[in-house]
Amino acid sequence: MITSFSNFSTSTTFSSVDDGADDAQLPLILNGKYFKILKAVSDTIYQKAGHGVEAACQICPTQKNIRGSVKRTSNFLSHLKEMHRPEYEEFLVEKDQKSKRARKYGLRQADFDEKVLKFVVDTSSPLSIVDHPSFIALFNDNGCSFVKAFKDFGVEVNYDADEKDGEDLESNEDIPQSVEVPDISLTKKYRCPSHNLNLLATTDYLNIIKSDAIANEKHQSVMRRCSAVWNKCNRLKSAESIKNLLGVTLKTPCPTRWNSHYDAFMHLLKCKNQLDDxxxxxxxxxxxxxxxxxxxxxxxxxxxxxxGLHFLQSDKSMFFGYFIPILITIKVKWQRMDAMGNFQFLNERVRDMVNALVRRFQDFFEVSPKCQDAFVAAISCPAIKLKFSSALSETAPDWTDEKFKEMFLKHAEKFSDPTSSTSSARNDPQVFNYFDYGETEEESIEATPACIELSRYLNDGDETIECLNRYPAIKSTFFKFNTPILSSALVERLFGYAGLVNGKRSQNFSDGHFEKLVLLKANNIF
Incomplete structure (x- = not known):
């Protein structure tokens, strides 16, 4: 018996059948419960290629030997199905459960062995690396290492219960004690905001119109008509005819691009007068x-x-702090549509979309603790500041301007210099006019440098990014909380540029040089 890759293998090559063979490494039907392997056979080319074996049925009252293959077990299945129907049904259930476990843990053993072998060859590493504790620790939690890394070392990780992979996320029992945990810190894990908004436009909308027979029928009918036109656009002769008639080629939906259906619909409507022709x-x-x-x-x-989706996918001047205003803008515009009631088919659906938006982004609309980073990022954007606070009065009535300031100061004070002089700020008329404490005693107010800087910042009419140079603590807060990007499309575009750079004549670039070329290409510098 030949076992590959030490602790990781679950596949066996049969040149002979050892008494000590691990049943878990055999097909389910040959693990000893239904059939027990007696010997290896190689009388035919088929048996040689498929690792032929002779096995005894464990259910027949008298010994019944069946010849078959370890890789193709149809002979054993046929016998079980014809002669032992109840056991065959039991086998199917057990096989289905095993398949579900295999799907849960992802990569098949053969594929994993091939990838590990490729890793060893490409990196010129010794085979003993697969027994190294650090290498083993990468795989002992069945693919959850990255999520667990964010859980252990990240700022905070929030994920739904259905994304947890068993109980492995909470267990460290399989990690060798000799592996030292480095003193590192990963950024917080965020879901792609653009993807979530796209789900609102697709999945949520389709679920909403299912309750409206008229709207659902119209939607399906329009989709069929438009799809027929788009299918013709992909044919050379039809595409030429379309361009001759309209003067332009029609946009068609792309499954990998957000908003592609909307853009295609809008392009058709621009040609509305020529649609019949x-x-x-x-x-x-x-x-x-x-x-x-x-x-x-x-x-x-x-x-x-x-x-909003187009805005989120902008290449330049797009910050994480803009996400909250975008959510609020979408909600406000939909509420205005609902109040106007100008639609014939979708009047009731507008209110449903508002509810779906609030439900999908509930944590943001209610200013949940796990989403407060987004609000800190928004306040630190000069064009946003606290303009959004009044729009949250319906979903988060307890969150006033003062409470948002208090939350922001908890983060900004970490970047404030406590030794800095605040005399100039105290004499600033803007700050003087801003503070109004009513009858509060002066001793109870602690005007910290960060508090004074925030007051000056909020009263500054300059909404350009350059104004942050005048507020060091706010600027540092801005850099920290506006780092996450709002759309994975920006990263996906880099992969496209990487493919252009990594040509046949560019195979020997170092990693650093390759990265620089990709970034230069992405920024249109060459």
Whole structure:
């Protein structure tokens, strides 16, 4: 028996059958419960290729030997199905449970062995590296090492219960004691805001219109009509005809791009006066007047969300602090649509979308402790400051301007210099006019440097990023909390540039040089 990769292997190559063979390494049907392997056979080419074995049925009253393969167990399955139906049903249940466990833990053993072998060869490492405690510790929690790393060393990790992989996240029993835990700190783990907003426009919206038979029927009908047009756009002859008629090529949805359906719908509506001619040219069904009406209402409903998604995916001047204002803007615009009631098909659905937005981003709208970093980031953005606070009065009535300031100061004071002189700030008329303590005794107010700096910052009419140079503590807070990006699209674009740089003649670049070239390409410097 040959076992590969020491502690990691669960696959066995049969040149002979040892008495001490591990049953867990065999197919389920040959593990001794249903069939017990007696010997290895290699009388035919098939048996040689498939590791042929002869096994005794453990259910037959008299010994019944079946020949088959370890890799292809159809002979054993056929015997079990025909002669022992109850045991066959039991086997299927057990096999299904085993498959679920395998899917839970992800990578198949053969694929894992191949990847480890590639790692050893590519890095010119000794085979003994697979027995090193640090290497073993990477895999002993079944793929949860990265999540656990954020849990142990990150600022804070928040994830849903259905994302936990068993109980391995809470257990350190399998980690060798000799592995020293480094003194490191990872950033907080955030879910992609753009992806969550896209789910609101797709999954949540489709679930909402299922309760409205008329809107659901119109939506499905419009999708069929538009899909027929888009399918024609992918054909060379039809694409040329479309361009000759409209003067431009039509935009088509892309499953990997957010907002692609909205953009494609809007492009069709721009050509609304020529849609009948277009459908006739492409020999597809025309959109009726009611379907066009629904499409216009749908695009108007999705406009705030689509604009927000486009904004979140901006390459420049996009900060984490803008996420809260975007959420509030979408909600406010939808509430105005709901109050106006100008829709024919989607009047009731507007209110449902508002509720879905608040439900999906409940932690943000209620200023949950685990989402307060987003509010600190927003306050530190000169263009935002505390403009959003009044819009949260419905979902977070306890959060006043003073409470937001108090929360912000807890973080800003870490960057404030306690030895700095505040006399100039105390004499600043803006600050003097800002403070109003009523009948409060002066001794109870502690005007710390950070508090005075925040007051000056909030009263400063300059909304450019450059104004942060005048407020060192606010600037440091801004850098810390506005680091997370709001869309994974920015990172995905870098992978595209990496593919352009990593050509056939660029295979010997060092990691550092390659990274610099990718960043230069992404920033249009060369």
């Amino acid at each position: 277009l459908c006739m040219l492409l020999e597809v069904a025309k959109l009726s007047s009611s379907e066009l009406q629904y499409l216009e209402e749908y695009c108007e409903l999705m406009e705030p969300l689509a604009t």
